[in-house]
Amino acid sequence: MARKTKEDAAITRQRIIDAAREVFAARGVSRTSIEHIASHAEVTRGAVYWHFKNKIELFYAMRDQAFLPFIDHIDAAALNEESEDPLSTIEQFFENTIQTLNHDAAIREIYEIMMVKCEYVDEFTAVLQQIVTNCHYFIEKLQLLYERAQQKGQLNIGLDPVALALDSHLFFSGLLHMWVKDSRAEGFRQQANTLIRQHIGLRKRAIP
Amino acid sequence: MARKTKEDAAITRQRIIDAAREVFAARGVSRTSIEHIASHAEVTRGAVYWHFKNKIELFYAMRDQAFLPFIDHIDAAALNEESEDPLSTIEQFFENTIQTLNHDAAIREIYEIMMVKCEYVDEFTAVLQQIVTNCHYFIEKLQLLYERAQQKGQLNIGLDPVALALDSHLFFSGLLHMWVKDSRAEGFRQQANTLIRQHIGLRKRAIP
DNA sequence: GTTTACATACAATCATGTTTGTATATAATA
DNA sequence: TATTATATACAAACATGATTGTATGTAAAC
Structure with a gap:
């Protein structure tokens, strides 16, 4: 997929944070994998690892x-x-x-x-x-x-x-x-x- | 290994509980595997699964x-x-x-x-x-x-x-x-x- | 043209539950 | 009391799936 504008990237970032919150709340932090968060945010793990180290x-x-x-x-x-x-x-x-x-x-x-x-x-x-x-x-x-x-x-x-x-x-x-x-x-x-x-x-x- | 007497088994059971507590405290419940507990109690997973369902x-x-x-x-x-x-x-x-x-x-x-x-x-x-x-x-x-x-x-x-x-x-x-x-x-x-x-x-x- | 913002592919663990194997404690039987 | 049968208390092996971090690819923004 193509590169996004800065504003788009910020939106993606926030979407990932929101997704993390929702999945954490549903499955607990430990049982939540990066893949869970990524798919819930409708991105791939690549996007998550781009915005956050871990x-x-x-x-x-x-x-x-x-x-x-x-x-x-x-x-x-x-x-x-x-x-x-x-x-x-x-x-x-x-x-x-x-x-x-x-x-x-x-x-x-x-x-x-x-x-x-x-x-x-x-x-x-x-x-x-x-x-x-x-x-x-x-x-x-x-x-x-x-x-x-x-x-x-x-x-x-x-x-x-x-x-x-x-x-x-x-x-x-x-x-x-x-x-x-x-x-x-x-x-x-x-x-x-x-x-x-x-x-x-x-x-x-x-x-x- | 051989079968133990009832008292021995009870001791093993308690040892597993104690080991679980110690490993839970050190690594958290989620990150603790049955294998962690077993080896800390100096038994195998077989013993743990014998005494506890999960x-x-x-x-x-x-x-x-x-x-x-x-x-x-x-x-x-x-x-x-x-x-x-x-x-x-x-x-x-x-x-x-x-x-x-x-x-x-x-x-x-x-x-x-x-x-x-x-x-x-x-x-x-x-x-x-x-x-x-x-x-x-x-x-x-x-x-x-x-x-x-x-x-x-x-x-x-x-x-x-x-x-x-x-x-x-x-x-x-x-x-x-x-x-x-x-x-x-x-x-x-x-x-x-x-x-x-x-x-x-x-x-x-x-x-x- | 280079950096950015991702997607995709790869490699290496690690954990789980189950199954199978086995020696022996213990109860039943003779 | 000695023998036998069975349930017990594990160990070891198996099969399967999940997760992590990284490495590489790529198209578009700057």
Whole structure:
């Protein structure tokens, strides 16, 4: 087949990434061969190997399409320094993430793949470490927000922003995991927002 | 080779399970071949296929060695009805689980495999569903304990046992995940007990 | 004309499930 | 109690298919 224009090539590249995501989600990363991805994207393995060195490079490309926006989302929440209501900022952040999972099938698939359809061994161990690094970054931002909430008197007395940040991170991590695992929408997915509000409610200063 | 006695066969079987666990932990479930397991157990594939139909049956056998005791542990905590201090029962349960992970390398490996070294697709999707079922069971027991804590006046006023149970489950689920992922003991593992106490502390009625 | 963007062909492993072979533990029988 | 029959606990061989990376070919864009 003939050479394509640069824009065409970019389209092919994205098609391959999309195909990879879909096949990963259906068959798991390990059981997915380059041929599976190629035929699903309606190209040959040659095209895949042209755009990506191997499977893990493709995996990284796919991951970035969900995680770069997520980082931006975290930063946006934390950077809003003039917010009058830091506690609500946290709550909104959690709810928005769940919203995104509900509405964006691609993002949802990427989370699913990374949480229950990928084995973090060999070349993939680095991915796990990057996730952990991101978690620490996320915890930092949560701590910042809780500190601001404390300054504004939103928190119950005696609560420590550091502890709250860690606790909220574990809560949210657990929530995402349950959300993904409960793929038949048996309840958890509908309950998510309620759970978030209750979680934040636990910290909120009682209105006298 | 010759036929072994029943006890010898049982030993061989357990050796194969142990070998499977070790190789799964090192290479991930998908990348592990029956031959890998066999040679690690110092038997041939024939022995493995004699004792187990295929890889997933072996996986189930391995899993049960960690999860059956875990269920018992949950039941033991919830059945202790005369406990004067249900909140501490919960706290102890969390801490004991972490203790087990710290001291029992086999259990630790099984958790690791199930959380980050296994892809839940095809024959493995059933495993995920079973995990979710177990989670719901766990949440029920937590709810029971929180109800007892409420009756004994241990909880802060206005807290709902149902909400607390879900929140604690998410916390614990997130904690286990972080514990497993933080394999280089960079902090999370040491912090676990502190986090548990703080989490429970959030619910505890302030001593007047 | 050269580089790009692929398709096609090649070579080399590797894994799976099954089948067959076999020595012996164990139960049945005499 | 000694003998025999059979099921057991594997090892070894077989047949088949899948996957990977690379190497080569090619037509069109630049």
